[in-house]
Amino acid sequence: MTDETPMEGDEYSHPDGTTEIVYLTEDGRVLTLREYPSANAFNETVDAAAYRGINDDVAALPSRDAFLDAEFPEDADEPSENSRTDEPEN
Helix, strand or coil: CCCCCCCCCCEEECCCCCEEEEEECCCCCEEEEEECCCHHHHHHHHCCCCCCCCCHHHHCCCCHHHHCCCCCHHHCCCCCCCCCCCCCCC
C-alpha cells in the first residue's frame, strides 16, 4: 500500500482482474470507477454489499455513443496511441 495522495486519473489493476480509476471530488473525497472482467466477478464482489437502488445522476449520463468521435465514426472503436491496455505500465 502507498501513502501517496491519489491523483485524478490514477489507474490500478487488482489481482482479481478488476481495474480501478480515481476521480477526486471538490470536498477531498476519492471517487473511483471499477471495471470487472465479467458479470460473475462483479456479482461475487457485490454479493456481500447492500444494494441501494439506482443512482439517478449516474443513470442520467449520456450513453457510450455520445462519447464516440463524431468526426471519424468509422475509427471510434479502433485503439489509439492513448488507448489503455490490459497490461500495467512499469
